[in-house]
Amino acid sequence: MIRFEHVSKRYADGTTAVDDLSFEVAEGELVTLVGPSGCGKTTTMKMVNRLIEPTEGRIFLDGDDISTIDPVRLRRRIGYVIQQVGLFPHKTVLDNTATVPHLLGVKRAKARERAAELLDLVGLDPAVFGDRYPEQLSGGQRQRVGVARALAADPPVLLMDEPFGAVDPVVRDHLQTEFLRLQQTLGKTVLFVTHDIEEAVRLGDRIAVYGAGRIEQYDTPSAVLGAPATDYVADFVGADRGLKRLSVTPIEEDDLEQPPVVHLDDPLPRELDARWAVVLDHENNLHGWISAEHARVAAKKGDTVRDHARRMEAWLPVGASLKQAFATMLQHDAGWIAVIDERSEGRFLGVLTPARLHEALRRSTTADARDIPRADVELETVEPLVR
Ligand SMILES: Nc1ncnc2c1ncn2[C@@H]1O[C@H](COP(=O)(O)OP(=O)(O)OP(=O)(O)O)[C@@H](O)[C@H]1O
Numbered sequence: 001m002i003r004f005e006h007v008s009k010r011y012a013d014g015t016t017a018v019d020d021l022s023f024e025v026a027e028g029e030l031v032t033l034v035g036p037s038g039c040g041k042t043t044t045m046k047m048v049n050r051l052i053e054p055t056e057g058r059i060f061l062d063g064d065d066i067s068t069i070d071p072v073r074l075r076r077r078i079g080y081v082i083q084q085v086g087l088f089p090h091k092t093v094l095d096n097t098a099t100v101p102h103l104l105g106v107k108r109a110k111a112r113e114r115a116a117e118l119l120d121l122v123g124l125d126p127a128v129f130g131d132r133y134p135e136q137l138s139g140g141q142r143q144r145v146g147v148a149r150a151l152a153a154d155p156p157v158l159l160m161d162e163p164f165g166a167v168d169p170v171v172r173d174h175l176q177t178e179f180l181r182l183q184q185t186l187g188k189t190v191l192f193v194t195h196d197i198e199e200a201v202r203l204g205d206r207i208a209v210y211g212a213g214r215i216e217q218y219d220t221p222s223a224v225l226g227a228p229a230t231d232y233v234a235d236f237v238g239a240d241r242g243l244k245r246l247s248v249t250p251i252e253e254d255d256l257e258q259p260p261v262v263h264l265d266d267p268l269p270r271e272l273d274a275r276w277a278v279v280l281d282h283e284n285n286l287h288g289w290i291s292a293e294h295a296r297v298a299a300k301k302g303d304t305v306r307d308h309a310r311r312m313e314a315w316l317p318v319g320a321s322l323k324q325a326f327a328t329m330l331q332h333d334a335g336w337i338a339v340i341d342e343r344s345e346g347r348f349l350g351v352l353t354p355a356r357l358h359e360a361l362r363r364s365t366t367a368d369a370r371d372i373p374r375a376d377v378e379l380e381t382v383e384p385l386v387r
Pocket residue numbers: 011012013015016017035036037038039040041042043044195
């Protein structure tokens with residue numbers, strides 16, 4: 001979708017901002033450009049919508065050499081979101097969002113209707129926010145309007161230059177989550193500039209790690225964290241890259257253990273093979289859990305599992321990250337968490353234990369380019385604890 005071929009940019013004062021850059025972004029892919037200040041990320045991005053012209057090389061959009069496309073027409077195919085959102089202060093939120101389609105000839109009423117849909121999509125109720133002016137919004141809300149406005153003409157490509165850079169970490173986290181959700185439905189081709197490796201890892205299908213004017217590594221978050229190509233990349237992603245890998249490694253079905261299972265309407269078991277069992281309903285959806293000790297001591301004649309099952313607090317859908325799994329274990333002080341299939345209304349798939357979590361983390365980096373020796377000592381497996 002976007003292809004850079006030997007692109008360089010040298011400014012008049014002799015600064016080489018970008019040096020012989022070649023890379024490709026596939027259709028529907030979200031690529032984050034990450035690196036320290038001044039390494040050429042913004043220059044790279046602005047060359048795509050021709051706000052900056054390269055000194056050498058060519059850039060293709062959907063097979064077309066962009067130097068042959070009129071810049072105004074080119075920019076209609078490309079949404080642009082920047083940190084200083086640049087909303088028109090004298091226009092309402094709705095009119096700000098409707099501006100581009102209206103300029104492109106869409107009737108005003110139709111453009112406003114579409115704008116309302118988009119505001120809804122980015123989490124702003126048009127009935128509440130539509131008539132406000134930009135100064136009546138929080139920083140996070142302004143950024144949302146910026147994203148809605150960039151999407152208004154439904155461009156296939158989005159360029160986003162530190163769009164969430166000016167808001168506090170909590171709002172930023174929300175905006176990232178919302179944007180990922182949005183991207184799942186929209187499937188735009190996105191170039192996203194950030195200097196924050198956490199953000200790059202969280203959002204990117206692939207990450208381009210920049211050194212001065214060059215890409216040092218272009219790969220998936222898991223590969224960049226698990227096998228940094230150079231010492232520079234290893235330093236940039238940080239000594240805690242192992243921890244960061246937790247957030248990009250999903251829980252898979254193969255990671256799960258199968259504990260004893262009982263059903264809601266079963267008679268209460270007198271004996272269990274373990275200290276607890278998972279309780280399922282008649283469709284094998286997760287209901288809760290039951291402790292063997294409790295079942296043995298508290299049971300009265302004729303009790304069923306339903307009378308003694310406890311709610312399951314610690315659970316996650318398959319595909320959630322190992323970081324979420326770890327956080328959930330800590331939050332609920334649980335030695336294991338249940339994993340369900342959300343697509344089939346909560347069918348129980350198995351449980352993730354700390355030992356399995358460790359194995360999954362290993363799986364995420366089968367090869368470590370820097371050959372850091374692994375600790376091959378297995379700890380005694382501790383029996384899972386359930387409170
Ligand atoms: N108009 C210009 N004239 C001369 N040098 C420039 C110009 N614009 C940018 N540069 C230089 O080009 C280099 C790359 O700048 P660029 O804005 O692409 O970096 P960046 O990685 O986006 O940085 P930041 O994260 O700080 O925004 C920097 O050294 C910058 O000083």
